[in-house]
Amino acid sequence: MKKWMSIGVVVILLAGGGFWLYKSNQTVATAEAQVMTSTVQRGDIEVQVSGSGTVASINSNDVAAASGGEVDEVLVSENDVVEEGTELVTFTDGSDPITAPHAGTITTLDVEAGDNLQNGQVVAHVTDYVTLQTVIGVDELDIASIKEGQVAKITASAYPDESFTGTVTKVSKEGTSTNGVSSFEVTVQFDDPKDLLIGMSTEVNITTESKQSVLYVPIEAVKINGNEKYVMIQESATSEDEEAVTTQQVVETGINDDQNIEIVSGLEEGQIIQLAITLSSSSDSATDRGAMRDFSGTGGASGFPSGSGMGTPPTDRVGRGGE
Structure with missing residues (x-):
């Protein structure tokens, strides 16, 4: 009797293990099936440096x-x-x-x-309540890209549905250090302050570089291997029974904003590319959550956030652009 009970326990354990392996394989298959893709697009890219300030009079x-x-x-x-x-x-x-x-x-x-x-x-x-300006603090890593005459887009907390334009009129040559990080004052004059009042808070985006009608992909689509940058191109399956084929394509990149990066060579408009993000069917997967949101906000010349599966994180920052 005991022998038959032992055999029954073994059978149950084997069945349970087989079911677990089956479910695990199903989960992996689901995750693989949910690899996110995007399309190579053509459009405009603006590289911007941001800062906060307050409205002030130029002459007082x-x-x-x-x-x-x-x-x-x-x-x-x-x-x-x-x-x-x-x-x-x-x-x-x-x-x-x-x-x-x-x-x-x-x-x-x-x-x-x-x-x-x-x-x-x-x-x-x-x-002078007519000729107004705002002074913002710019990080030392971004100040080199700020020049007098650059165009700025400005918003004010008091007028959330309205935007303003301005021009950089002064870039400080001396910074102030706080907790080991230096910041430089940049003065932006309003083209038309409308109903703005002195002391109102502002958010300023200064366009440091822009390109029109260029090819671009999401930043997370580009990976780094040493000095080489590449993307994974996904080609459509020839039949329903076949899986999509992916090929690695070396690319040359240009400027980037906080979402997209210019592709100078290596891709064509309309191609489908894979992103460095994999969605899991399990909402409790810590690995998948990290893959989706492990962005440090850095980029710039390399144009890539760290933690997105692109090799050693660069030291530059998103929004600075460059080759």
């Missing part, structure tokens, strides 16, 4: 007396809008009047007729 200055004397007449009031050179204060002795250093609004006025002013004494403040 105190107005001081250039020489002493008794005030004859104060020609303006607070909140008056003036132009550059507008007379603000005259003197009884006929000396040169105090004038506005630039266009703007008289925000403070601290002088009256009959006052005796000293040389250098501040009598007013003028703020």
